[in-house]
Amino acid sequence: MTTNVLMTVPTGPGVGLTSVSVGLVRALEQQGLKASFFKPIAQPHPGDEGPDRSTAMVAQGSSLRPVEPIPLHEAERYLYNDNIDELMEEVVGRFQASVDNDSTIIVEGLAQIPGHPYATRLNKAIARTLDAGLVLVTAPNDMRVQDLEHHVEIAAGSYGGIKAHDVIGCILNKTIPGSLGAKSYGDQFARRPIFKRNFALLGQIPVAEELTYPRVKDVAEFLRARIINAGEMDTRRIQSYTLCARGVENVLEALRPGVLVFTPGDRTDVIMATAIAALNDIKIAALVLTGGYEPSAALIALCGKAMAKGLPILSVESNSWDTAIKMQSFNQEIPLDDKERILNVKEHIARCIDHDWINSFALNHEERKLSPPAFRYRLIEQARALNKRIVLPEGEEVRTIQAASICAERGIARCTLLGKEEEIRRIAQNNGIELNHGVEILDPDSIRERYVAPMVEIRKHKGLTDIVARELLQDQVVLGTMMLEQNHVDGLVSGAVHTTANTIRPALQLIKTSPDSSLVSSVFFMCLPDQVLVYGDCAINPDPSAEQLAEIAIQSADSARAFGIAPRVAMISYSTGGSGSGNDVEKVREATRIAQSRRPDLLIDGPLQYDAAIMEKVAQQKAPNSKVAGKATVFIFPDLNTGNTTYKAVQRSADVISIGPMLQGIRKPVNDLSRGALVDDIVYTIAITAIQAGSIGA
Template sequence: MRSIYVAGVGPKAGRDLVELGLMELLSHRVERIAVCRPIACAGDGDDHGVELLRSRYLVAGYARGMTREEATEIPEEKLVARLADGVRTAGEGCAALLVLGCGERAVPGRPDLDAELAAELDAPVVAVVAAGGMRAEKVAAALRDAHASFARHGCQVLAMIANRVTYAGSIPADLPVPWYVIPEHPRLAAPTVGQAAEATRATLVQGNAEGLLRDVLGYVFGGASLPIFLNDLREGALVVSPGDRADVLLGALAAGAAGTARPAGVVLTLGEKPPPNVRGLTARLAPEIPVLSAPPDSFTAAAMLSGLRGRITPDNPRKVETALGHFTAHVDTSALAARMDLVPDGGVTPQMFTHRLTVRAAAVRRHIVLPEGSDERVLAAADTIVRRGIAEVTLLGQKEEVRRRARVLGLDLHAVRVIDPVTSPLRETFAETYGMLRDHKSVSHRRARDVLTDPVFFGAMMTQAGMVHGMVTGATHPTAGTLTAAFQIIRTAPGTRAVSSVCFACLPHQVLVYGDCAVHDEPDDARLAEIAIASAVTAERFGIEARVAMLSYSAGPYGAGADADKVRRATEMVRTRAPGLPVEGPIHFDAAVDERVAAVKSPGSAVAGRATVLVFPDLDSAESACTAVRRSAGGLVIGPILQGLRQPVNDLPRNATVEEIIHTVAITVIQAQGGIRRNTDQ
């Protein structure tokens, strides 16, 4: 078992961010991870950091640490050994253990307890130094002092992290280990409306629970006249107003509805609530903006809100995604993973696979267009994609409608570009290009302009022109439309005989590649062989060792029937064209994936029971298998992913979830990383 110890140095070090980032990193490498905080922050279930990790990841081992009161009752000379025993118990049977440090003030008189315990556990340390408000020299000195303290106790220091840094210049630290600077992030530092409500004992009068997750980026106190108040109102501000100022409430929500300055929420003090006639208006103006009623007066409420800081909590996935993106942007996770020296515990689980997708995508970001900009799932996915730094995003759709829907959902899409294909000046240029591409079909300019009102064709033209690096669509458009746009505009890559597709079937303990799931209804033997080879290449590109099973209802060397003969011929073609590729066929599905069945039906096969790429004989059986995984097995299916195009265009099922859209975009980014033409703005 490999242990990693996260130690905070100084008050308000912001360890939650680093603990979250390290847990994400560990989950890329191993499946069974344990978490332990040796001295609990508070009562059971009240440790936000532990609950955050347990809610997001499959924590295989966990033991609640002793309380601070219990720790102070243990003799000093026995405390570290007792704490270490508890930590080891939490990690039993796991490949990795993340130890969430005690903190300098956990036990009076033991400021070096984290260093002592890490040394006792022989656990490498990631030290998180509180650096908020410090100048460069002080940050550097704090890093050096913290490193010296851990080294003095005999700890191996993996990395030093200066967190919540507000100084904008370079920091001249000279350390023998890697060190990173994570600047303060305004949205992580910002409390939510829900936290503000908790601080002021406010109750929700209007709006829904989603609105309580909005970030509070400042405060505006509504004691002035309405014109002066509107001048001071800023995007993301929490309005605190005397409860009887209906004009301030109406003005704030009207500004939000107009899009001039959308407040995070409104707190009405003195326990007042809007009268029915006012609420009738506010509910229509901006129903998504939360309105709260708080018992204190405005002055007392302001004092309660003073110094309130944001917190990363399990019930706020947007803040979690922002935190992970911020950590990845400022910490060299590849170098840190190498220093952790973790040995993968075998196989690729769905969680490992999807996490690796987002990490690889964020490493070299690309620009992806999403044509279905008005769909709520696409909007929610775009919000997460931008927060995590997975890709730059352009949405297609009527601008005001897209922005309105985003406001209703409480999404922050200020970094997302929105283009309306109908009104965009690019439509004329694209129509000329499309006419040339379809010149053999005698497509008129007028017809081309009409075609370019379709956002899927417009997005394909953006991709073809190099304005974006890829396109993901299909949430509301049929697969046929996606394929038509791809074939007419993007076209087949040089050297590729035919475009085909795969789906990544994420089952509980493995990820399988299914092909072909979208393009070819009844492929012949030659096409089936092409699909198998292309699917194997795709599998390898995404970290899955390719072992190909050519499926058929009738298996083995003596399987009978036209389809079995077709699969047998295709298998021989694969062996001829790709002699190093493990392939077996015709073979039954159960013999391909179950080692016990394989031992009976296909003894001695290098593929049977261990297949990772499953090639179906026709589209109907492939689609049925994907549906079975989604609906019966409860698994995640990503795709169809198209292979063989000049530039990446990928499809979504009509019932795609937000999660599936995010992962499909990440795959598209990784495909685009293999070679792009250019990236221009318009």
């Protein structure tokens, strides 16, 4: 069946219906497809308040804003009065208000939970009413493969059976790694007879334990704990629990990264041991003092440095045993304000869905607007296919180490960390970071000498001597740059602790511009809610000439195309078309003419004001004949002052993620990070660098 309405229905309780549904939406967005989401009838969990969980999760990190579902009590009233037809009319009304006609629509059915015996009946009625293709969501739940096959076949029977034209297939969720691990279990299940006709296995989603880790603040709210020291309770996550009521020498092994430590509030020895572990950079999730005991002011003062390092300390009235027992009833559902965990769950599930099947729902072959999820997905997939080696000079910086670990785990790139191996492994262990064979660690002292002679040769025209070269190579950014210049790595990423100048200056001196470029410029990828835009130059050239501005425009257009963004280049000024005059406007006008003559294959227009470049209504008034105005994807600013100010204003006021600056026009890829970069920022910059390396080497 070919349909643009897909409805997820469960084969039983506890299959993770909501997570799979929102993950399907993200899978569509990753492929650049226009998606809509609709939850017909709410099913709030006990204690839920505020917006519906499914619609709120879909909206997180997306431009979609689905309508709220029909309240459950209203739906039940229709059922009790035997007015299911009227209920379906209400469903259709909300459906039409919630979705775009030219999108692929994910409809989440009702879950099978106690007290809702009508779930399957309503799901059948909704699917029939909306003419939806049905996707069964199932989970092994310790079943053998053949038992799971029978379970799915029986569940499908409620909707016409696996041979029915509107029963498309199933998604296997919550597979457990092990002897019948995620892949082997799914492979065995995929070979069962039920998949021999039109019914298909559409995805296999393994359990990812790290996606279940709650924040300390969630547990603090659950326990109604008093906050002695908040520390990093909003961001630290709990991987395990330990009850420390023994002698301190017997609890040291339990003091690991991510552990939540319960101990009686009068156990000064355990409190001190936990503080010492925190001082040694072991990221204990939190310390919970039980029994209502108040630590003395002297003890709090003694633990001050540990608390300053972010260690949360909580206090509860109940004793340790009762507190530990209470934790067994802790709700593992994702809080709706836990943006990071929601986005990670969506990305994890989206990666595990069959993307060939997802792409089969493309409505046409028109150019798609590249959304941030689609952009990030393409970055990772392109980088993964290239398998490039990227050097990270700031190898002893914790965010950089974690990013290298993620890149190795996901196959994004082979990262080389510069630093002392013992120190890097200590930092990794204390922060719960696993460094596998995909991460290389190089001691700068062991490799520095081999780069002295090549560096002297490159800079001999500047009178560089061996002694000065050795001194300069003490800087690990310079060392990493020489590794890149000598083709020992494919790209370099730095800036988590260094300034932009520290990162870029060695590249300009040692690597220099590519043969077809006369200058180095930069772009930022601005991840707006519904699309990704390219801004240049916002980091390098203070006041480019018309010739230079034209080259920046061409470089930026080529960069946009390399990363899947169809380039429509707007040359930004304070005037649109011929409405203004002055040296600044004339520079932009001349740059536009030069760029158009050099690259007639590109859509370039200017001068354009920012609003005329991005807003179709304004474009219709100010530049009605422009093929760029109102549709621009690449924005070229007349100088660094304008570009840097605009990118920061958009980034901060609209809460937009910006990736960059990415350098362009340089002979080999070197990229800078913000010193406030998050781990994900570093991962995506590594991916960008790998893709650039592949483009240069092509």
